[in-house]
Amino acid sequence: MPKYFNSFISILKLHSNPESAWHNFTAILKHPLLYIRVCTHVEGLIDHYTGSLLYETVLANRSDSHNIIEVVAYKGKSTIYLSLAAFKVNKRLISFELFSGLPCSDPVLDSGFRKGQFSSDINQYIANIATYGNSSAVDLMIGDARQTLLPKIVDNGFSVAFLDVDVYEVMKELLFQLWNIAKGNEIVIIHDINSPGVRKAVDELLVIAKNRVIETHFHRNTIAKLVILPQF
Secondary structure: OOEEEHHHHHHHHHHOOOHHHHHHHHHHOOOHHHHHHOOOOOOOOHHHHHHHHHHHHHHHHHOOOOEEEEEEOOOOHHHHHHHHHHHHOEEEEEEEEOOOOOOOOOOOOOOOOOOOOOOOOOOHHHHHHHOOOHHHHEEEOOEEEEHHHHHHHOOOOOOOEEOOOOOOHHHHHHHHHHHHHHOOOOOOEEEOOOOOOHHHHHOOOOOOOOOOOOEEOOOOOOEEEEEOOOOO
């Protein structure tokens, strides 16, 4: 018991919010080897709780599509969690990344973000996936996902999508692209749902989706999971 208490104290020092620390501590108890494999080696914009949520969602999803997608992988931390899960269930992870940072931002809706923020190095990304993830399960698409996503998945759809794009314009475009090809049982996980621009984009989707999208929140309301229901 003392070693778990010491682990919790260490995590608490990394998180200003005790609830966030507790979420991560319980995630470590569920997936300790994942934590050691990923979080002790790879810098990223998600924590172990979020990574574990991605991992578990891919393993549990029953959509017919073999495509898992993520938009904005940064240095590959989320890619590692997703690729390990995708390999287990014989699916492909398609990772969309600019590497030049955010392509745009609205000065009002996206005031906490700026164009070019979160730029990263492709060589570091590739090295991280090869070392800690499963690169055999990953297709990397470099470029603006607003142009590259739909042509890549339009024929076979998607089962799980992770969107960490932060800004209104990009989030809205990608959400509507995914909605237009969704058949039902897909799951979209959205990071930073409490950002005004991201929240506005999701709200605009919910208006047209009516009752076909169920939204739930996780991790102090910073993560949203959208479940798309079949249309009867």
